[in-house]
Amino acid sequence: MTASATREQIVRAADRLFYERGFEHTSFADIAGAVGLSRGNFYYHFKSKDAILDAVIAARRDERRGWLARWENEEPDPAARILRFIEIVHVNRADIQAFGCPLGTMTTELAKLEHTMLTQAGDLLTLFRDWLTEQFRLLGYAERSGDLAMHVLTFSQGAAVLANLYRDESYIRREVDQMRAWLHALQPTT
Amino acid sequence: MTASATREQIVRAADRLFYERGFEHTSFADIAGAVGLSRGNFYYHFKSKDAILDAVIAARRDERRGWLARWENEEPDPAARILRFIEIVHVNRADIQAFGCPLGTMTTELAKLEHTMLTQAGDLLTLFRDWLTEQFRLLGYAERSGDLAMHVLTFSQGAAVLANLYRDESYIRREVDQMRAWLHALQPTT
DNA sequence: GTCTATATACCGATAGAC
């Protein structure tokens, strides 16, 4: 196996394990076991656990940027793009019920650890924040756009926390429907 | 020092440390250091870390029940009571910006650990959920009451996650204002 | 009730053979 392919496997396994078990609760042995490598060999690819976290965050950033680009391509209407974001809570409901929001739970954990990479993990949410702001701006909401984007993020984070706790699919559907109605009723002039 | 007084000190210190650093990231040495005891003596009062978590959850339940009783006494109007809940995000903004919601972050962590006490930690949020449901019922929302209660919880959890990440007080104020307006515009007949 | 000393296990990280 080439080094880059092994590295990619490690990042993919770590990404999933950090999501399912949390960063601190995931050990090198866990990741090594998932990839099928020994612990020792691990350090050939990454010199520390923080280096893996850094790579995981970079991988997530690339993936999320891909989502945003796809939504922009598939939806010419900015309101429809915002809807695509709102609906990921329902589209990814199985994972969210089991493990919460990958970005929200990571920032929550890193904040408690006072981890230096909290800022970089937070940048992943800021990616959506800025993109949503731009969509609202395109709809004519001007200086209100940033606050509206934050409101959409508030909904998605809150829904993810409670979906994870109560594991109730109908709750997710209701909250998404409510958010869709909110977006539809919004008016740039009010 | 009597055993019960020492025990109470331990629970209070553990409550705060679990909130600030998280459950798993807090060690016995941390708690013992905060109380001024040796690690060894610790097991005289609690036989395991889970036993401390259990006591912390029980203490939080008592405290939150006290809040609800106080709000009921001070506010005859159920809508004003709901407002009291909505406003705790702003009232406790300093702690929430630094450490998030004590209940939400604990359930998020315990879910990832697949900890057996997740249910009991979740019951603390259910305490508010049931109480909010009852207030909406008193306002005449009938079978919609439960969903409205969940919507209020969604707001408070989402706002706490993002307040913790961005540490922006004006964001908290805006979201609380928006939630207040939402509550005011609600109509039992619609 | 509080202490010191210690058992046992796992963690992240390193060294060096192959």
Add this chain to the structure above:
DNA sequence: GTCTATCGGTATATAGAC
């Protein structure tokens, strides 16, 4: 590039003196 062996640190938990 992958392995085994191991270091140093810290975690929960226990034993026993005082």
